[in-house]
Amino acid sequence: MECGACAVLVARPDGPDRSRWTSVNACLPPALAFDGQEIITAEGLGNVSDACTPEDLHPVQREMADRGGSQCGYCTPGFICSMAAEYYRPERSPAEEDRETGTAVVGEEHATDHECGPNGFDLHALSGNLCRCTGYRPIRDAAYALDLPAESDPLLDRQNRPAPAPRHTRVSGEAEFLRPQSLDEVHAVLRNNSDVKLVAGATDLGVEVNLRHSRPPLVLAIDRLDELRSLTFSADSIEIGAALTLSEVERALDGRIPLLGHLFPQFASRLIRNAATFGGNLSTGSPIGDSAPVFLALDARVVLSSTEGEREVPLSEYYTGYRQSVRKPHEMLRAIRIPLPLAESTAFYKIAKRRFDDISSVSVAIALQLSAGVVRSVRIGLGGVAATPIRALATEEALVGRPWTPETVAAAAAVMAGEGTPIDDMRASSLYRSAMLRQALLKFHAENVEELEVAQ
Amino acid sequence: MKSLADRPVNPVVGIPVSHESVAGHVTGTALYTDDMIVSSSNVLHAWPVQAPHAHSRILDLRTGPALKVPGVVRVLSASDVPGVNDAGIKHDEPLFPSEVMFYGHAVCWVLGESLEAARLGAEAVEVDYEPLPSIVTLEEAIEAESFQGNRPTVARGEPDKALDSAPHRFSGEFQFSGQEHFYLETHASFAYLDEGGQVFVQCSTQHPSETQEIVAHVLNLANHDVTV
Numbered sequence: 001m002e003c004g005a006c007a008v009l010v011a012r013p014d015g016p017d018r019s020r021w022t023s024v025n026a027c028l029p030p031a032l033a034f035d036g037q038e039i040i041t042a043e044g045l046g047n048v049s050d051a052c053t054p055e056d057l058h059p060v061q062r063e064m065a066d067r068g069g070s071q072c073g074y075c076t077p078g079f080i081c082s083m084a085a086e087y088y089r090p091e092r093s094p095a096e097e098d099r100e101t102g103t104a105v106v107g108e109e110h111a112t113d114h115e116c117g118p119n120g121f122d123l124h125a126l127s128g129n130l131c132r133c134t135g136y137r138p139i140r141d142a143a144y145a146l147d148l149p150a151e152s153d154p155l156l157d158r159q160n161r162p163a164p165a166p167r168h169t170r171v172s173g174e175a176e177f178l179r180p181q182s183l184d185e186v187h188a189v190l191r192n193n194s195d196v197k198l199v200a201g202a203t204d205l206g207v208e209v210n211l212r213h214s215r216p217p218l219v220l221a222i223d224r225l226d227e228l229r230s231l232t233f234s235a236d237s238i239e240i241g242a243a244l245t246l247s248e249v250e251r252a253l254d255g256r257i258p259l260l261g262h263l264f265p266q267f268a269s270r271l272i273r274n275a276a277t278f279g280g281n282l283s284t285g286s287p288i289g290d291s292a293p294v295f296l297a298l299d300a301r302v303v304l305s306s307t308e309g310e311r312e313v314p315l316s317e318y319y320t321g322y323r324q325s326v327r328k329p330h331e332m333l334r335a336i337r338i339p340l341p342l343a344e345s346t347a348f349y350k351i352a353k354r355r356f357d358d359i360s361s362v363s364v365a366i367a368l369q370l371s372a373g374v375v376r377s378v379r380i381g382l383g384g385v386a387a388t389p390i391r392a393l394a395t396e397e398a399l400v401g402r403p404w405t406p407e408t409v410a411a412a413a414a415v416m417a418g419e420g421t422p423i424d425d426m427r428a429s430s431l432y433r434s435a436m437l438r439q440a441l442l443k444f445h446a447e448n449v450e451e452l453e454v455a456q
Numbered sequence: 457m458k459s460l461a462d463r464p465v466n467p468v469v470g471i472p473v474s475h476e477s478v479a480g481h482v483t484g485t486a487l488y489t490d491d492m493i494v495s496s497s498n499v500l501h502a503w504p505v506q507a508p509h510a511h512s513r514i515l516d517l518r519t520g521p522a523l524k525v526p527g528v529v530r531v532l533s534a535s536d537v538p539g540v541n542d543a544g545i546k547h548d549e550p551l552f553p554s555e556v557m558f559y560g561h562a563v564c565w566v567l568g569e570s571l572e573a574a575r576l577g578a579e580a581v582e583v584d585y586e587p588l589p590s591i592v593t594l595e596e597a598i599e600a601e602s603f604q605g606n607r608p609t610v611a612r613g614e615p616d617k618a619l620d621s622a623p624h625r626f627s628g629e630f631q632f633s634g635q636e637h638f639y640l641e642t643h644a645s646f647a648y649l650d651e652g653g654q655v656f657v658q659c660s661t662q663h664p665s666e667t668q669e670i671v672a673h674v675l676n677l678a679n680h681d682v683t684v
Contacts, residue, residue, distance in 0.1 A: 003640050042484030061482035065474050073481030074641040080482055132638050213575065 002028070002207075002357075004129030004271050007078035009085055011038040011163045012274075013224075019163035021155065022247070023085035024275045025128070028206025032177045033199070033221050036167035040155070042077030045084060059149070060084045063142035071134040079129045079139060082271060086125035087146055088156055093120045094148075117144030127356050128269030166224035176218045183227040183334070186220060187307045190330045198222050198332060200243045201275030203268075204284045228279065228334060239303075240336045242279025249278065257338065259346035259367060263294045266350045269357045279333045282315070285323040285388070288360045292319075292389035294348055296381030297365035298338045305334040312337065319388035343367035343377065345448045349440045353427070360384050361428035364440040368404075368448065375399045375408075380441075385420030385433055392419045395441065409445040413438045489644040489660045496648075500529055503574035504562035505581045511590035512556045514563060518582040522566050525580050527573025533564040539676030545666050551674060556585065594631075647671075655682045 006026040014020035021040070045058040057065060060083045070076040086092065095118070115123040121143045131139060149156040169179040180186045190196055197216040199205050200223040208214035222228055228243035231252045238257065240249055250264045250273070267273055267290045281291045282302060292315070300315045304327055315336075318325050327333065345368040352358035363383035369376045378399045380392035398412040422433035463470070480486030493499050507514075519531035534541050534552035543551040552564055563583060568574030591597050619625060645659040645667075655675065661667050664684040672679045 005640055042482065046483050057479070057482060064482045065478040066472070068475065070475055070478055070481040072639070072641065073475075073477060073486050074488060074639075076481040077484035080484070130640060132640050 002128065002269075002272065003075065003078070004082065004269070005075045005078040007081040007129065007271055009040040009081050010034065011158065013163040014090075014159065017162055019159050019161060020090070021085050021088045021159065022274045023082045023125075023128075023271055024201075025203075025206075025271050027210060029202040029275065030177060030199070030219060030221075032169055032171055033179075033202065033223070035169040035179070037164050038158075040081075040084075042080040045080065045155075058084065059146060060087055060142075063145045064139070067142040067145065068138040069134060069142045075129060075131045079126065079131070082126050082129050083143055083146075084155075085274075086121055086143070088149060088159060089122075089125075090159065092122070092148075094118060095120060119144060119146055119148070121146060124265065124356075125270050128271030169221070175215060177221070178218070179221040180225070183225055183305065186222060186225070186332060187305065187330075189218075189220060190332060191307045193218055194329060196220055198283070200228075200277040200280050201245060201272075203272050203276040204280060204286075222332075223277070236340050238338045238340065240278055240338070242283075242333050242335055243277050246273035246276050246278065257298070257342060259294055259298060259342070259348060259365060262346065262348035263290060263365075266290065266348065266356070272357075278336055282318075282336065283325075283327070283333050285319055285325055287322065287386060287388050288363070288384045289389065290350060290360060290363055290383065293363050293365040293381030293383040295336060295338070296389060296391050297346065297367040297379045298342070299367075299379055301337045301339075302333050303335040303337060304328075304331045306331040310334065316391050322387040324388075343369040343379070345370065345444075347444050347447065349436075349443065351428075351436045351440075359427065362422075362433045362436045362440075364437065366441070366444050368399075368444075370404055374403055375401060380416075382420055382437065384427075385422040385437065387421075390420055392416055392437075395419060404445070404449070406445065406449075409441060413441040416441045488641055489646050489658050490642070492646040492658055496646075499646075500567045500569065501571040501574045502532075502565045502567055503571065503578040505564050505566065505578045505583065507556040507559065507561045507563055507583070507585065509556055509585055509587050509590070510559045510592055511588040512585040513588060514554055514556065515584040515586050516582075517564060517584075519564065519566075521580040521582060522577035525568075525573060525577040527569040528566060528577035528580075529569060530567045531564055531577070531581065532567065537674055540673045542673065543670055545669060555588075650683075653681075657682065657684045659684055 002025055004025060007023045008026045009021045010024055011019040012022040042061075046056055046061050058080075060080055064070060064076065064080060064083070069079065095116070117123065117140075123140060123143065126136075126139065126143065166179060168181050169177065171177045178189065180189065186198070195217055197205055197219045199219050199221050205214070205216070205219075209216075223243050223245075225243060228241045229248075230239070230241045231244060231249065232239045233256075238253075244252070246264060246267060247270070249260070253260060255261050264273065268276065278291050278295075281289045282295065295315050301312045302315055302318055304311050304313060306328070307330065313326055318327070320326060345366075347364075347366050349364045350360050351362045351364075352360050360383055362385060365381040366378070367380075368378045378396050380395055381389060382392050383389050395412050395416040398415045399408060402408040417434045417438035419437055420433075422428075422430040424430050428436075475481070477486055493501075517533060519533060522528050522531050532552075534550075534554070537551065540547070541551050543549045553561060556563065564581060566574045566577035566581065568577050591600055591602050597603070641660045643660060645657055645661075647655060647657045650656045655671060655677065657667060657671055659667050661684075668679055668682045668684045671677075671684070672682045675682070
């Protein structure tokens with residue numbers, strides 16, 4: 001699933017005045033979600049009517065053709081669109097030092113490694129696109145050979161204007177699709193209907209529909225509601241709107257929450273992050289959703305809104321069982337609030353079968369605050385070891401107030417190995433999960449011990 | 457004397473040549489099997505009824521309820537086969553089995569005017585199974601001495617003797633999983649009768665000749681009546 005072969009470019013808002021060609025999987029969202037929007041497919045990039053000469057091809061298409069980037073061709077249109085989105089990314093610029101050597105810059109640790117071409121092309125723009133015959137090298141060659149778009153390029157120019165405004169779409173038949181115009185309208189619909197699916201990126205619902213044949217009777221598209229799309233900084237908290245995509249949050253935060261910075265590159269792929277939202281990831285309540293452990297470690301609170309107003313619930317008290325929460329049927333998750341100040345040392349470890357674009361077997365997020373070599377506070381969020389995402393409370397207790405030494409950590413790691421109730425399944429055995437919990441804490445200590453000595 | 461490294465005047469080798477279909481690939485205009493559906497009319501879609509057991513006997517198959525689903529046209533089962541009920545080339549894979557041999561084995565296929573109708577029709581088919589013992593791991597198969605196919609042995613010299621005199625001997629077991637080639641194009645076949653009454657099949661397969669043979673023997677046709 002989600003091979004990326006169907007990727008298309010959508011003109012998404014980039015602030016109030018600009019738009020950004022954003023690649024998304026076309027197989028996941030309902031087609032009606034794009035009512036009135038601008039979409040470009042691989043067919044629309046070049047001069048398809050007579051694509052026999054190289055001049056008729058878009059630069060991305062031409063490089064892929066010239067460098068042997070296709071064999072069976074099935075994945076190629078998706079690669080073309082993901083590559084084109086990166087081609088037009090406003091921040092992409094050739095780095096001087098890389099231009100000298102012309103080689104890829106490979107990061108040191110996989111969590112944050114950044115593989116980037118001499119032309120500033122972030123290779124992870126293609127991480128949601130699978131190829132099973134050509135091999136990725138000629139595709140990478142094509143990506144790294146791309147120049148900057150010509151100034152006269154109409155698609156480059158298109159980004160200087162706002163994205164199309166959302167439409168008040170309402171279509172009903174056997175099932176109903178509605179794009180409400182305001183949060184109040186969403187609240188009213190939730191109040192008056194029992195079976196409503198709220199959809200932003202549809203990265204979860206799309207799978208339910210495609211593979212499990214779920215047919216929700218009423219779908220509400222909330223991905224363009226202004227009330228859900230703000231990122232606000234105050235003195236004591238940062239509030240993330242539920243319908244901002246992960247890519248949007250990543251850009252807007254610009255590293256201000258380092259723990260989320262650890263999460264982004266490990267969360268699915270660029271194609272998914274361009275559509276998926278934190279509101280959706282927390283609302284589906286999967287015990288292996290990647291963001292919940294991180295927000296638990298950040299001591300985040302979720303803001304639930306409804307016709308009755310708003311209430312705030314600590315995420316640590318939000319989940320009540322497998323995909324169950326304290327959210328009432330007529331409530332929705334409007335925002336996530338992260339209290340400030342942030343802990344200074346953080347990490348997110350995602351243990352999965354593949355480095356990227358995979359589902360966690362176990363995930364561990366840690367936020368630690370030391371004071372003079374002693375653990376002043378620590379919060380550890382875990383995924384994949386219980387029916388819900390959980391805090392490793394016993395481990396936290398074994399750490400807090402104690403010196404941040406190998407002895408303390410070894411004892412706490414033994415406690416960590418016993419956290420949750422991990423099961424055996426197709427992703428991992430319970431023994432493996434337990435071993436990874438222990439190892440995660442030891443690793444975190446190893447990564448954060450030098451800083452401590454310097455601080456002393 | 458001419459060196460081997462010298463290039464001829466009009467070289468053929470060493471010149472970059474693009475994939476012959478690449479323009480279609482990169483512009484998205486290349487057609488794949490399931491693209492045929494949208495450019496054809498009156499296409500019927502097939503959906504399998506899949507067995508929920510690794511091994512079982514089919515006691516009863518009631519297709520009637522599927523026919524009540526709007527858009528369902530027909531349910532194909534063993535009685536519809538005019539030729540040989542076999543979907544393989546070694547005659548060991550019944551197209552419509554009486555004994556389920558693996559989890560997900562298709563026991564019959566529902567034809568509908570839309571994929572959704574066919575799927576709902578397949579959901580409506582009622583099947584009674586008698587679960588049978590199954591062997592699903594290698595260890596179980598070895599224990600039950602349930603071996604498949606040839607058991608080739610490769611030997612050279614006198615291994616037992618060499619091992620006996622070896623200064624160090626190690627033994628152990630390891631396991632690794634198999635991996636099917638995970639091609640991205642999904643399995644799809646598109647079939648119609650052409651103007652000469654012959655069967656034309658467009659299929660996402662790397663084995664067109666085997667597909668031709670199978671279609672012919674299932675339909676009791678000569679191979680030349682089937683084009684894949």
